[in-house]
Every structure is written in structure tokens, then in C-alpha cells.
Amino acid sequence: MKRLGIYSVLLILILSLTLMAGCSRSGETIPADTLRYALEQEPSTLDPAKSSTLPESTVELAIFEGLTRLNDKDMPEPAMAESWTMSSDGLVYTFKIRSDAKWSDGKPVTAKDFEYAWKRALNPTVAANNAYMLYVLKNGEAYNTEKASADEVGVKAIDDYTLVVTLEAPAPYFLGLTAFHAYYPVREDIVEAAPDTWATNADTLIGNGPFKLVKWQHSSELQFVKNEQYWDAKAVRLTAMEWPISESQSTRLTLVEGGAADIMVEPPVADQERLAGLGLFKVAPSLGTYYYVFNVTAPPFDNPLVRKAFSMVIDRKVIVDTIVHGGKTPAYAFVPTGLIDEATGQDFRQAGGSLVSYNVAEAKRLLQEAGYGPNKPLPPVTILYNTNEMHKAIAEAVQAIWQNELGATISLQNQETKVFMANREEGHYQVARASWIGDYVDPQTFLDVFSDEANDAQYHSEAYTALMNRVHNTTDLKLRSQLMHEAEAMILDEALVLPIYFTTTPYVVRDTIDGFFWSSLGTVDFKQAYRK
Structure with missing residues (x-):
């Protein structure tokens, strides 16, 4: 009876999603011919300055757009900016905003919207999670740490269509950063009208991307329609999208196989193996690391010897081979494969080698050195993870x-x-369980995680902060590479993290959907997606 009840509930869910015909705040009916993506998590916010998870970034990619947009090779292309120039010293960029760039309510997108958004993200009173991403701007960090004023930050709207950006130091990855959600524009009038709620409600979210959000039924579903005001609307082939939300991998897969969704991530x-046989299972590359993070202020992990011991007894290959699968590889360092060491032209990970090892005997010796043994047992330890079948399975393996x-x-x-x-x-x-997907294609995006005081x-x-400041400010590529390798070695020598595997993006998609692509930075872009 219990099993029958579960199947009955799932069947009702599938039927209700299949038959659902939603309406937007303006009465627009969601067409039946639409793309349906099973989103893996309820967004906490869609404020580009404050969002911090991949599902949030994927939603924002649909409804916002930055100066650039990444193509299917993860290279930045003109988006809100139709062109730009760079000074010979690499410090000053001048962006020309498209004259036909508009918000979804028809108002023009201006350079002032970018200046407002970037300075808001850096404003210390806003406490934006993504403020550190704008530290590349001149006085960005100084303003965020209350050592400079907003007027001293290196972003200025010269007029409605000219944005001048000055950097602290040359940053070859900067154009890629401008495609990241922390760099999206937001409208001052929209934000100031409802500072605490504007980004949690479809009625108050005004975007400038290929789609507009017309319904947000929290913890249940998001609905979008094509944004006819979008500058490149002719390239947008979908008329609408419906995104049911579930943290359960099994439920999301049931939605796809039952016909209530077209695509989902992490089956x-x-x-x-069964899905691969049906031609539904795919794997996209990903620049990410799945790891456990230690709270270095919480006993027994306030001792680096204990952290090292707990890391050294984990056989990462066994976990990947028996639990994880999906093309993922064991991680013996923090920065993943797929990033270039600018000094050598090699893969950064290959150049840096392994920084952690599997050695049970040494782990036990380290615990003894830390003072733990028969006369002083370890205190109880709790592993914290967010609800998900994979996270649970890994946590159970680590526990054992x-x-x-x-x-x-x-x-x-x-x-x-x-x-x-x-x-x-x-x-x-x-x-606690953690993962980090690069915000841009450079090792620094991983190393900056621990240079932030928060x-x-x-x-x-x-x-460590001083070391990363040298990384940020040097123009010597060889020195920069050397410093980044030193920074990564410090992270692992301090055993702040227990790396487990380097990520991929396994997903399931019905053969009726095409034109989308998964960035190696973790988001999926539906701008040019279509139903065959």
C-alpha cells in the first residue's frame, strides 16, 4: 500500500504538470509548445549581486544579460555591449551599449544601469555575496571594505551608451567576467521600490535577457515567455519555458521520462547506464570541484593535523568508481583540470600535480600527533549536507x-x-559538503574562495590574503602562475578542504530538444534552444 501511494502521488504530479496551462501577471497564456527544464533547486533569490548557486545562475541567465554573453566555447561575445576598446596597458575598457537594448518593460538599458548595479554589489551595506567578484575594478575592494567611496570605484557611465571601466591591474579574464551574473545590470527604480523582495517575486523582476519570468510558484515552478523587447529576439526560437522545481534527482528523472519535462541535470x-542505452544520457564538461569544507574554528577541525588526517583516509577513486560515476575523476587538489597554466601552456592541474594523498597509516600518526588516542577520543563529528541522493550516498561513505x-x-x-x-x-x-564551479576560466576563481574574509x-x-593580492596585482604571467600554485599548496597544506572529485555535468534530454548548451562554468543557456 505504501509503494502504491508513492507511485500514485508521482502520477498525479506528472499529470498536473503536463496539463498545467499557466497565465502570467498580464494574462498571457503559456503555450503548450514550450521547453520544460526540471530545475534542481528553489532559488533563494534572483538578485544577481546576492545569488550563489548554479540553479539561480541558470535562471538569471535566462532573464538577464551582461555586457557580454558566453558562447558554446565559453568565449565572451558582444551582448548588451555591441563593442569595446581596451587601453594599451590593459587597465581601461570602454564599452558601447546597444542603442536597441531594452528592459522587458520596454525601457532602455543604459550604461547608468551597469554603473548602479556594480556599485550596489560592492556597497558594504548591501552585503552582497558576489562583491568579491568585482574586486578587479579599481577601488572595488576598497569601497566594499569601507576604505574608499563609491565615486572612486572604476566604473563610470559617461553617457547613456558609454561605460568606462578601470581595473586595479590587467586581468586577461575580465571580458569573461562581464558575462557573469554579478555583472548584470539592475534597474535602480525597481530595486529601490522593494529592496528586500524585488528579486523574489515574478511581479517585480524586470530583466533584460532573452526571456521574462511571468510566474514564480515558490518551491514548485517557474514560468517564462519570450522577451520580445530583447535586442536579439529574432535568435530566440522558444515562445515559452516551464521549469518544475525539485531537489530530488529521482523526481526530476520521473518528470522527464513521464513526459512532464524535457531536460534535467544529474540523473x-x-x-x-539504462538512460545511456536509451540515448537520453549525456555528459557535458565542467570546471568544478566537489569537496568537503572544514570549519577551522570548530573542534576537532580547529587543528590542521586533524583535518589532514580526515582527508588522508578517503579513497577518492573508490568513491568515484562506486558511487559517483558520470565521467567524474578523483580530485587530489582543489583547482580542477581544464585550466591553462599561462607560464607553461600546460594544464594548470597537470603542472601543479597532486597535493593530497591516500595514506591511512600516516593519517593515524597525525591524529596521535594532534593528541588524540585511547585516552583522548575524538569529539563527535556531524557531516552537514543539503538534501540530495548523491550527497547522501557520499556522506554515508565518508561516515563509514x-x-x-x-x-x-x-x-x-x-x-x-x-x-x-x-x-x-x-x-x-x-x-560540510561543498562544491565550486568556476566563475570564469582561470585558476584564480578557485583560489579567491579563501581570500574572502567571509x-x-x-x-x-x-x-594567504597577501599572496592572493600579489596574484591580483602582478602583470608578470610567470610570477602570477607561480603564486597561484603557491596559494593552492597553502590551501591543501592547511587542509581547509577535502577534495573528492572534479565535476562533470551529466544530464538527461529528450531528443525533441536542441540548440541549448551547457557552459563548463555550470549554467545551461536556452537562448537559442528549440523543439524539433
């Missing part, structure tokens, strides 16, 4: 290893993603 591992090899008492705690993220950011945990590990190191 359950147990189904991947730590109990069997180290004699530790390990418990598991899962939380809904919004609560989980808040607790991790506030340091309310001992060890990092999840609660790690504050003047030496």
Missing part, C-alpha cells in the same frame, strides 16, 4: 570510512538547500 547514478579507520563517532545531518547554505556561510557546522571555512590568513 541518479543507478539509472545512468571515518568511523572504521579513525574510530570517530560520525552523524549525518541533511537540510533543505536554503537553510544549508545559510548555516554553512555562517559557520554553523563542523564539516569564506565558509571561517579561515582568515593574512599570509
Whole structure:
């Protein structure tokens, strides 16, 4: 009876989604011929300055657009900016905003919208999660840390269609940054009218991207229609999208296989071989690392020897081969493969080599050195993770290893993603699941995670910050590469993280959908998607 009840609920869910005909705030009916993406998480916010998860970034990519947009090779192309020039020293960029760039309500997108948005993200009173992404701007960090004024930040609208940007130091990846959500424009009148709620409600979200959000039924569904005001609307082939929301991999797969969705990410591992046989399973490359982060202020992980010991007993290859699959590879460092070492032309990971190892005997010796043994057992440890079948399976495997090899008492705690993220950011945990997908195609995007004073590990190191400041400010590519390798080695020597695997993006898609692409930075772009 219990099993029948579960199947009945799923059937009702599928039928209700299939038959659903939603209406927007203006009475527009969502057409039946639409793309349906099963979103893996309810967005906490769609404020580009504050959002922090890939599902949020994917939604924002549909409804906003920056000065540039990444193509299917992850290269920036003209978007809100039709052209730009760069000074000979690489410090000053001058962007020309399209005269036909408009918001979804028909008002023009101007250079002033970009200046407002970027300075708002850096405003210390806003406390934006993504402020650090704009530290590349001259005085960006100084303004965010209250050492400079907003007027001193290196972004200025000369007129409605000219934006001049001055950097702290040359940054070869800067144009790629302008496609990132922290650099999207937002409208001052929209934000100031409802500062706390404008980005959590479809009625108040005005975007400038290929689609507009017309319905947001929280924890249930998002609905979009084509934005006819978009400058490149002729390239947008879909008339609408419906995105049911579920954190459950199995539920999302059921939606696709039942016909209520067309595409979903991260299908359950147990189904991947079967799905591949049906031609539904695909794998896209990804620049990311799945890891556990230690709270360095929470015993027993306030001792780096303990952190190293807990990391050294994990056999990453076994976890990947038996649990994870999906083309992922074991991670023996923090920066993933696929990034170029500018000094050598090699892959950065290949040049840096492995920085962690599997060594149970050494792990036990380190615990003894840290003072733990029969007369002083380890305190109980709780692994925190957000609700998801994969996260649960990995946490159970890690739990068993730590109990069997180290004699530790390990418990598991899962939380809904919004609560989980808040607790991790506030340091309310001992060890927690984490992942980082690059914000741009450069090793620095991984190393900056721990140069921010608000990092999840609660790690504050003047030496590391000084090292990363040298990375930010040098124009010597060889020196910059050397410094980044030193920074990564410091992260692993301090054992701030326990890297587990380098990511890919496994997904399931029905053969009726084409024209979309997955960026290696983790987002999926539906601008030119279509139903065959």
C-alpha cells in the first residue's frame, strides 16, 4: 500500500504538470509548445549581486544579460555591449551599449544601469555575496571594505551608451567576467521600490535577457515567455519555458521520462547506464570541484593535523568508481583540470600535480600527533549536507570510512538547500559538503574562495590574503602562475578542504530538444534552444 501511494502521488504530479496551462501577471497564456527544464533547486533569490548557486545562475541567465554573453566555447561575445576598446596597458575598457537594448518593460538599458548595479554589489551595506567578484575594478575592494567611496570605484557611465571601466591591474579574464551574473545590470527604480523582495517575486523582476519570468510558484515552478523587447529576439526560437522545481534527482528523472519535462541535470547514478542505452544520457564538461569544507574554528577541525588526517583516509577513486560515476575523476587538489597554466601552456592541474594523498597509516600518526588516542577520543563529528541522493550516498561513505579507520563517532545531518547554505556561510557546522564551479576560466576563481574574509571555512590568513593580492596585482604571467600554485599548496597544506572529485555535468534530454548548451562554468543557456 505504501509503494502504491508513492507511485500514485508521482502520477498525479506528472499529470498536473503536463496539463498545467499557466497565465502570467498580464494574462498571457503559456503555450503548450514550450521547453520544460526540471530545475534542481528553489532559488533563494534572483538578485544577481546576492545569488550563489548554479540553479539561480541558470535562471538569471535566462532573464538577464551582461555586457557580454558566453558562447558554446565559453568565449565572451558582444551582448548588451555591441563593442569595446581596451587601453594599451590593459587597465581601461570602454564599452558601447546597444542603442536597441531594452528592459522587458520596454525601457532602455543604459550604461547608468551597469554603473548602479556594480556599485550596489560592492556597497558594504548591501552585503552582497558576489562583491568579491568585482574586486578587479579599481577601488572595488576598497569601497566594499569601507576604505574608499563609491565615486572612486572604476566604473563610470559617461553617457547613456558609454561605460568606462578601470581595473586595479590587467586581468586577461575580465571580458569573461562581464558575462557573469554579478555583472548584470539592475534597474535602480525597481530595486529601490522593494529592496528586500524585488528579486523574489515574478511581479517585480524586470530583466533584460532573452526571456521574462511571468510566474514564480515558490518551491514548485517557474514560468517564462519570450522577451520580445530583447535586442536579439529574432535568435530566440522558444515562445515559452516551464521549469518544475525539485531537489530530488529521482523526481526530476520521473518528470522527464513521464513526459512532464524535457531536460534535467544529474540523473541518479543507478539509472545512468539504462538512460545511456536509451540515448537520453549525456555528459557535458565542467570546471568544478566537489569537496568537503572544514570549519577551522570548530573542534576537532580547529587543528590542521586533524583535518589532514580526515582527508588522508578517503579513497577518492573508490568513491568515484562506486558511487559517483558520470565521467567524474578523483580530485587530489582543489583547482580542477581544464585550466591553462599561462607560464607553461600546460594544464594548470597537470603542472601543479597532486597535493593530497591516500595514506591511512600516516593519517593515524597525525591524529596521535594532534593528541588524540585511547585516552583522548575524538569529539563527535556531524557531516552537514543539503538534501540530495548523491550527497547522501557520499556522506554515508565518508561516515563509514571515518568511523572504521579513525574510530570517530560520525552523524549525518541533511537540510533543505536554503537553510544549508545559510548555516554553512555562517559557520554553523563542523564539516560540510561543498562544491565550486568556476566563475570564469582561470585558476584564480578557485583560489579567491579563501581570500574572502567571509569564506565558509571561517579561515582568515593574512599570509594567504597577501599572496592572493600579489596574484591580483602582478602583470608578470610567470610570477602570477607561480603564486597561484603557491596559494593552492597553502590551501591543501592547511587542509581547509577535502577534495573528492572534479565535476562533470551529466544530464538527461529528450531528443525533441536542441540548440541549448551547457557552459563548463555550470549554467545551461536556452537562448537559442528549440523543439524539433
